[in-house]
Amino acid sequence: MKKAKMVVDKEYKIAEVDDRIYGSFIEHLGRAVYGGIYEPGHPEADEQGFRKDVLDLVKQLNVPIVRYPGGNMVSAYNWEDGVGPxxxxxxxxxxxxxxxxxxxxGTNxxxxWAKKAGTEVMMAIxxxxxxxxxxxNxxxxxxxxxxxxxxxxxKKHGYEQPHNIKTWCLGNEMDGPWQVGQKTPYEYGRLAKEAAKAMRLVDPSIxxxxxxxxxxxxxxxxxxxAETLDHTYEEADYISLHQYFGNYDNDSQNYLANGLELERFIETVTSICDYIKAKKRSKKTMxxxxxxxxxxxxxxDSDSKLEPWTVAPPQLEDVYNFEDALLVGSILITFLKHADRVKMACMAQxxxxxxxxxxDNMGASWKQTIFYPYMHTSVFGRxxxxxxxxxxxxxxxKDFTDVEYLDTAVVYNEESEEVTIFALNRHISEELKLDINVSSFEDYQLKEHIVLENENLKAVNTVFKExxxxxxxxxxxxxxxxxxxVLTKASWNVIRLKKIN
Incomplete structure (x- = not known):
């Protein structure tokens, strides 16, 4: 059995975790809206047509913020089309x-829906x-x-009180050739800066x-x-990062090491932000x-075969397996390890x-494998x-060297007097014995050790069987x-400690 050890001390602080790193995303894409959150006539639909069974699952995830309405979709979207009768x-x-x-x-x-789900809105323009x-406007x-x-x-549309949406994205993926209205860095930087100025004149609190x-x-x-921030650094509060992963080569051990790629991405963007800060002699940290x-x-493959110009087709409906859940856990661990700079994140979608x-349209709802590491970190990682x-x-x-079998992050909630250790064993065939020095947490006891494991890395959940x-x-x-x-092979672990009162 391989062995690892770690020291956890309450004084070794990275930063307060911004709850919004557990955010998500709803785009007008596929069945995310129509047949997803909204399906009038469904047995679980409320008076507005929102599915209550879906709302219940969203509440289990304790999602703090949801990005809307896109995504690629927003780059040709007229928001006025979605308001009024x-x-x-x-x-x-x-x-x-x-x-x-x-x-x-639409917007209203x-x-x-966001109020019903207990979440805030991140709106993209x-x-x-x-x-x-x-x-x-x-x-x-x-x-x-x-x-x-x-x-x-x-008000004429029935909303007397303002929505007071506080977080706004200045466009979406404007560097992408697939984007309607793709911009050069100069074109985007200038436009985003001027849009930001106008928006802040309307509402300085955003x-x-x-x-x-x-x-x-x-x-x-x-x-x-570097070039866009040269224009937007003083107007914006955050810069966006987007990244998706896939096990295209069916190499599970390599796939589970992608947290290192994510770390490199975060650290590179952070260094560029700090370079622009120094260049501008700014006091603000991006x-x-x-x-x-x-x-x-x-x-x-299935998306490429869909017929165009239909309403809410089944697009991007990935069926996630167990190893996907492990990587999702690793991604969330990486965000926690960079909590000093990563302040918002949205699982898409x-x-x-x-x-x-x-x-299912007019049918049941269920939890995919990735639901669980997302839920665990959102609920216990505050x-x-x-x-x-x-x-x-x-x-x-193949792609990475010096990858630690133990991938871990620790969150200390002083108010509730709890410590949560999130631990991923990346080894796909061996257990990992883990010794953790928690002596700085006197009078704490082990509350529970949650495990997500399966002998089959390709195991999935369906509407019929979890x-x-x-x-x-x-x-x-x-x-x-x-x-x-003891962390079983290829497992996601949540070890919770609670102070004895």
Whole structure:
């Protein structure tokens, strides 16, 4: 059995965890909205047509913020199409995903859904086909109290009080050639800066996210960040990062090492931000919003065969397996290890479209494998991220060297007097014995050891059977200031300590 050890001390603080790193994303794409969160006539639909069974699952995830309405879709979206009487709303050709958008759900309906889900809205504006004027108008519509054209129109539409949406994305993936209205770094930087200025004149309290590169493999990365931030650094509060992973080579050990690629991405963007800070002699530190991330590769063949110009087709409906859940856990661990700079993150997406929650039209809803590490970190990962001192055996793969078998993050919630250790054993065939020095946490006891494991890395959950689900029978004991744990092969572990009162 391989052995690892770590020291966890309450004084080894990284930063307070911003709850918004457990955010998600709903785009007008596939069945995320229509057939996902919204399905009038469904047995579980409420008076507005929102599925209550889906809302219940979203609440289990304790999602703090949800990005909307896109995504690629937003770059050709006219927000005005989605407000006002539903019978007057136009059906449009949605260019990003080549579907028909009925606009039966828009800004007001989504704000209502967010309240029901107990979450906040991160709204994206169209900087592809539109710009400053549309940006200032939508924020006037959503956030201004009244006495102006757009705010009074909101009232006419039945919303007397403003929605007060505080977090706004200045476009989406504007470096991408697939994007309607793709921009050069100069074009985007200038437009985003001026849109930001206009939006802040309407509502100075908002937070703004400027577009980073679409992923770390873009040929313009990281020059895009450097040039765009030269324009937007003082106007924006965050820069976005997007990244998706897939086990295309069916190499599980290499696949589970992708947390290192994610770390490199975060650290590179952080260094560019700090370079621009120094260049501008700024006192502000730019924070990171990882507002698109997930595993995405299972559905790409079937997506290529879909007929265009239909309503809510089954697009990007990846069926996730057990090893995907392990990588999702590793991604969340990586965010916690960088809690000093990663302040928001959105799993893309929330329902049906590369999502932890799946539904059948007019039928049931269920939890995909990735639901569980997302839920565990969101529920138990609130507090201060600590820096554990780790000693772990390592391995090499096709793409990575010196990968630690133990991938871990620790969160200390002083208010509830709890410590949570998230631990991934990356070894796909051997257990890992883990000794944890927790002597700085006097009078704490072991509360539980949750494990997500399966003999089959390719095991999946379906509407009929949940083959991948956690149990709390992990092998751990706490004695004389040390936790002795056994992490089964290829397993996700949540070890919780609680102070004795």
């Amino acid at each position: 539903k019978e007057d709303r136009p059906k449009r050709l949605e260019l990003a995903w080549r579907t028909i958008e009925t606009n039966q759900v 309906e989504f704000a209502d 169209n900087l592809g086909t539109r710009g400053i004027d549309a940006a200032r 939508i924020i006037e519509y959503t956030n201004h109290p009244g006495g102006s054209y757009w705010s009074d129109l909101r 937070e703004l996210v400027t577009c980073g590169s679409s992923n770390s493999s873009m040929p313009t990365f990281p020059e895009w960040e 924070m990171l919003s990882f507002d698109e991330w997930n595993v995405w590769y299972h559905s790409k 929330l329902v049906n479209v590369i999502a932890p929650i799946m539904t 507090g201060v991220s600590l820096h554990p001192v780790v000693s772990s055996p390592k391995f090499d793969t 083959d991948v689900k956690p149990h709390n029978k992990g092998k751990s004991q706490l004695k004389d200031g040390f936790v002795e744990a």
